[in-house]
Amino acid sequence: MSTLVELSGVGRDYLVGGTLVRALRSVDLDIQAGEFVAVVGPSGSGKSTLMNVLGCLDRPTRGSYRLAGVEVSSKDADERALIRNRLLGFIFQGFNLMPRTSALENTELPLVYRGVKKSERRRRALTALVRVGLEDRVHHTPAELSGGQQQRVAIARALVTDPPLLLADEPTGNLDSVTTYEVLALLQELVRQAGRTVVLVTHEPDVAACADRVVTVRDGSIVASEQKQAPADARLLLEQARQRAERVGGS
Amino acid sequence: MTALGVALRALLRARLRALLTTLGILIGTAAVVVVVALGTGARARISAEIANIGSAAVFVFPDTGMRGGTRPNAAELNDGDAAAIRLDASAVSGVTVWNTLRARAHSAYDSYRTSIMGVDQEYFSVRGFSLAEGRGFSDSEVRAKTKVVVIGSTVRRELFGTEPAVGQWIRLGRHAYRVIGLMSEKGRSPFEDQDDRILMPIGTWRSRVSPAMGRRVQLIMASAKTTAHTARAEEQIRTILRERHRLGTDLPDDFVVRSQEGFRKAQDAILDMVTGLLGAVAAVALFIGGVGVMNIMLVSVAERTREVGIRMSIGAREMDIMLQFLVEALLLTTTGGVLGIGLAALVSRALASSLGWSLRLDGTAILIAISTSILVGLCFGILPARRAARLDPVEALRQG
Numbered sequence: 001m002s003t004l005v006e007l008s009g010v011g012r013d014y015l016v017g018g019t020l021v022r023a024l025r026s027v028d029l030d031i032q033a034g035e036f037v038a039v040v041g042p043s044g045s046g047k048s049t050l051m052n053v054l055g056c057l058d059r060p061t062r063g064s065y066r067l068a069g070v071e072v073s074s075k076d077a078d079e080r081a082l083i084r085n086r087l088l089g090f091i092f093q094g095f096n097l098m099p100r101t102s103a104l105e106n107t108e109l110p111l112v113y114r115g116v117k118k119s120e121r122r123r124r125a126l127t128a129l130v131r132v133g134l135e136d137r138v139h140h141t142p143a144e145l146s147g148g149q150q151q152r153v154a155i156a157r158a159l160v161t162d163p164p165l166l167l168a169d170e171p172t173g174n175l176d177s178v179t180t181y182e183v184l185a186l187l188q189e190l191v192r193q194a195g196r197t198v199v200l201v202t203h204e205p206d207v208a209a210c211a212d213r214v215v216t217v218r219d220g221s222i223v224a225s226e227q228k229q230a231p232a233d234a235r236l237l238l239e240q241a242r243q244r245a246e247r248v249g250g251s
Numbered sequence: 252m253t254a255l256g257v258a259l260r261a262l263l264r265a266r267l268r269a270l271l272t273t274l275g276i277l278i279g280t281a282a283v284v285v286v287v288a289l290g291t292g293a294r295a296r297i298s299a300e301i302a303n304i305g306s307a308a309v310f311v312f313p314d315t316g317m318r319g320g321t322r323p324n325a326a327e328l329n330d331g332d333a334a335a336i337r338l339d340a341s342a343v344s345g346v347t348v349w350n351t352l353r354a355r356a357h358s359a360y361d362s363y364r365t366s367i368m369g370v371d372q373e374y375f376s377v378r379g380f381s382l383a384e385g386r387g388f389s390d391s392e393v394r395a396k397t398k399v400v401v402i403g404s405t406v407r408r409e410l411f412g413t414e415p416a417v418g419q420w421i422r423l424g425r426h427a428y429r430v431i432g433l434m435s436e437k438g439r440s441p442f443e444d445q446d447d448r449i450l451m452p453i454g455t456w457r458s459r460v461s462p463a464m465g466r467r468v469q470l471i472m473a474s475a476k477t478t479a480h481t482a483r484a485e486e487q488i489r490t491i492l493r494e495r496h497r498l499g500t501d502l503p504d505d506f507v508v509r510s511q512e513g514f515r516k517a518q519d520a521i522l523d524m525v526t527g528l529l530g531a532v533a534a535v536a537l538f539i540g541g542v543g544v545m546n547i548m549l550v551s552v553a554e555r556t557r558e559v560g561i562r563m564s565i566g567a568r569e570m571d572i573m574l575q576f577l578v579e580a581l582l583l584t585t586t587g588g589v590l591g592i593g594l595a596a597l598v599s600r601a602l603a604s605s606l607g608w609s610l611r612l613d614g615t616a617i618l619i620a621i622s623t624s625i626l627v628g629l630c631f632g633i634l635p636a637r638r639a640a641r642l643d644p645v646e647a648l649r650q651g
Contacts, residue, residue, distance in 0.1 A: 057564060057644040078568045085566020096561045096648070100264070110565040112253050157565065 004164055004197050005031035005054065010063035010073075011220075012049050023049040025220040026063065031199065033164065036191040036231070038211035039201045046220040047201050048169065054199060055088055055167045056080040068164060085113055089158025093170035095150040097142040103129060103153045104138040110161045128156035132186060148179030155186060166190065168200040172207055178245055181238035184210045188234045210234045254571075258579035261551065269583060272547045275540025276587025276627060277594060280620045282533035284595035287616040289602070290526045297518045301511050305379055306478045309343070309485055309510045311336075311471040311492070328492075328506060329466045335491050336473055342484035344476045347373040348453065348468040352461055356449060357422040358410035365406050366448040367423060369456020377474050385417040385432035388452050396454040401432035403446035421449065426459050481512040537623065540587065541631035548580050548635035559639050560647025573640035580632025581625060588624025592617055 012024040023046045031037055041047045052058035053065060056072055059080075065073040072083055089110075090096075097106045107125035116124070129138055132152040142150050151171060158166055168187065172180035188210060190196040200211060208214050209232040216224040262269045313328050330348065337346040349370045355362055372388055375381070382401070392399055400421060407416040420427050428451060437445040457464055475484035485508050492506055552559070559572055592612065599610040 052645050055564070057648070078570070081563065081566050081568040081571075084564060090564045092648070096557070096564070098558065098561065100260075109562070113562075113566040113568070113571055161566075 002033050003030050004033040004035075004068055005029065005199075006064070006066040007053075008064050010053060010060045010065055012046075012053060012058065013061045022220050024053070024060070027220075027222055029215065029222060029225075031197060033197050034191065034195050036188065036198045036210070036212045037200070038208035038214045039199060039217060040203060040205075040208045040214055041217035043203065045217045047217045049220075050217060051167060051169050051199070051201050054165075055090060056083045081113075085110060085161060087163050087165060089161065089163040089166045091151070091154050091158050091166065091168040091171045093173040095142065095147075095154045095174075097150055097153055097157075099143070100141055102139045102141055103134060103145065103156070106142070106153055107156045107160050110157060114161065124160055125156070128160040129153070131159060132156045146179070147175050148182050151175060151179070151183050152186065155183070159190070164197055166196055166198045168198060170201055170203070172202070172204070177241045178238065180207065181234050181241050184234035185238050188231075206232075206237075210237075254574045254578045255582070257575055258582050261555075261579055262582060265551075268547060269586070272543050272583055273540075273587035273590060275536060275543045276584045276624055277540075277591045279533055279537030279540045279627070280588045280591030280624050281594035281598060282529060282536055283623050284592055284612060284616045284620045285598050285602070285610075286526050286529040286533055287619055288595070288599050288610045288612055289529065290522065291613070291615070292603075292610040293522050293525075294519075297515060297522075301515055305377070305474055306511050306515075307344075307475040307481060307484075308377075309473045309475055309481060309488060309508060311473070311488060311506055311508050312469065314505050314507050327467045328471055329468060331466070332492055332495060333468065333471045335495055336471065336488055339491050340473065340484060340487040342475055342480040342487055343473045345373055345377045346471060346473045347371055347377040348471050349374060350453065350456055350461065350464060350467075350469045352456075354423055354460070356406070356410060358419060360412060360414070361410050363406065363409035365409075367456070367460055368448055368450050369453035369460065370450050371453050374450070377472055380437060381435045382432045383435040384415075385430070387432055393452040393454055396452065396458050398426055398428040398455060398459065399431045399451065400428040401434060401450045402430055403434050403444075403448045403450075404436045405444055405447040406449055407433055423449075423460065428455075475510075478512060481510045485510055485513075537627050541584075541627045544580055544583050544628065545631040545635060547583070548576060548632055549638070551579065552576060552635050552639040555639075556642060556647050556650040559642050560644050560650065563642070563644040564648060569640040572642075573636045576636035576639045577629070577632045580636065581628035584624040584628030584632075585621065588620050591624070592620050595620070 007027050007029040010024060010027045011022065014021045014023055027050060039047045039050060049058065053060050056067070056075070057080075060073050063073065064071060067083065068087055072080065075083065084090075098109065104122070104125050107128050108121045111121040111124060126135070126138065129135055132155050134149060134152050134156065137145060137149060137153075140149075142153070145153065166187070171187075172183055175183065184207060187198050187200065191198055191212075198211075200207070202208050209228075212228055212231055214224075214226045214228065215222055216226075311328060311332075333346050333348045336343060347370065349368050351366050351368045353364060354367050355364045356367070372390070372393060375387055383404075385401070387401060388399060391397075402410075402416060402421070410416070410421065411419060416430050416433055419430050421430060422428075434446065434450075451460075453468075457466075473484060473488060475481045488508055489504065493504065496505055498505065562572060562575075595616070596612055599612060603610040
């Protein structure tokens with residue numbers, strides 16, 4: 001296993017109304033390729049800032065961030081855009097799909113910025129949508145899809161560029177328990193079967209339980225990193241959740 | 252191509268807003284196109300007019316204005332003046348004189364009111380008239396004040412219809428004149444139908460049509476050797492006439508010298524003023540239109556901040572975002588430009604029919620309209636586009 005993410009001494013300060021806010025103090029974190037890591041912590045703990053730094057959306061104020069062996073903390077805006085396009089896939093809590101745009105076109109979008117030609121884009125987007133089980137919804141717009149389906153489109157969009165690292169920021173925050181486990185089962189499969197690396201931010205212990213490792217952030221620092229011997233099987237939990245839902249629906 | 256698709260979709264989503272925004276650009280480009288068409292049309296008309304009369308022509312006519320009563324007798328020009336110019340003005344190649352009177356002419360078939368002109372033999376060459384049928388006046392006819400006329404094609408049509416005119420008779424007042432020639436059609440100048448006239452030797456005209464005129468002439472027309480000689484010819488004519496009219500240095504001219512060149516310059520000056528004025532209107536309209544585009548683009552950027560954040564998170568570079576909004580602005584302004592050409596076509600058609608000018612929207616006008624609207628789009632679209640491109644992805648994603 002190679003080290004995909006290496007953070008050492010990463011800090012991020014903000015100036016809010018003249019006062020310095022230390023969102024991240026000094027974070028050291030290594031993530032191996034093929035790991036499923038959950039980042040947990042109370043709100044305001046700095047886990048979102050950590051996610052933004054990991055996603056090259058934000059630059060650390062200090063420290064070093066090596067992604068796939070490349071130092072990215074000092075890259076400029078366009079270089080970071082390129083890194084996001086090539087090495088990263090984002091899954092957001094609010095799905096963040098383009099409105100009034102079909103699932104297929106949403107999924108194609110990262111390839112547009114990569115300059116892939118149309119027929120190839122189409123083919124790869126369809127493959128990604130099949131991978132998330134939405135082959136019969138490709139021409140639906142987000143408004144015509146359920147929350148779980150929208151999140152699966154977002155996952156397809158994150159997968160379409162074939163990035164080594166998937167970053168999921170509260171991906172199940174807006175979903176009910178059945179679709180939560182659907183999404184988690186999909187993420188687990190991507191790690192187990194396709195060898196992806198997933199970093200997932202959540203504040204729900206049930207969700208974090210599905211990860212291989214749980215990293216706890218508090219007050220801008222990592223306070224715990226717990227390796228799970230037996231992570232919860234999301235597929236199994238999904239079945240249970242479905243049965244519960246059926247019982248509730250039936251009674 | 253994709254940027255175009257995205258921009259198109261964004262605009263179609265807010266159709267009414269887009270249409271209202273293009274209105275300013277529409278009016279602005281229409282004004283630009285009309286200005287260009289008007290300018291070219293008017294210039295073409297002036298050139299045609301000048302070419303028709305001859306660009307080297309210099310006109311001299313008496314200054315009949317009574318200036319504060321200092322000159323009680325109306326000034327006059329006569330044959331002697333014309334002869335002196337012919338003899339002494341070195342920059343002049345030909346001189347002709349003529350008198351005109353409007354009167355009713357009668358043929359065996361019909362009667363018609365037209366200009367009766369007394370001319371000398373040089374008239375034809377100096378004015379550039381040629382004969383379609385028959386012949387011009389002979390020396391002996393001029394000397395003997397013979398009652399012969401050459402007619403224009405309009406007169407021929409009015410008086411003789413389709414009958415051959417040469418050899419027929421025309422009665423003017425108490426005298427009958429024989430038609431010996433028919434002029435080639437010269438066409439309309441904006442002021443007059445140049446084919447609507449009856450020409451006779453000036454001697455004949457003086458003795459039969461208007462004996463009261465004596466040796467006076469209403470107009471002397473000289474042609475300078477070349478267009479470049481016009482100014483010198485004017486100066487020579489002025490000197491000769493002032494000498495002949497015994498005007499002291501303190502007295503103003505009692506005649507007016509006008510050249511085609513001067514006429515063209517005066518017309519050009521008026522034209523420049525009109526086009527300048529319309530151009531200013533166009534510029535103001537385009538500026539206001541451009542500000543409208545900028546305004547709506549800023550709104551569009553603000554509304555779509557989150558969208559920009561999403562695009563950035565999946566790998567859009569600053570340039571990609573900038574291009575997207577710039578294309579949207581360009582699409583707005585060029586739509587306005589194209590609609591503006593349509594409006595300009597309607598306006599110039601209306602103008603053409605009311606002014607009687609030929610106003611054509613040629614390729615140049617359309618090219619100018621399109622490039623103007625593109626320029627406005629670039630100028631006023633760049634700021635909102637830059638604002639979008641410079642957004643911080645984290646901030647942008649946090650938006651509504």
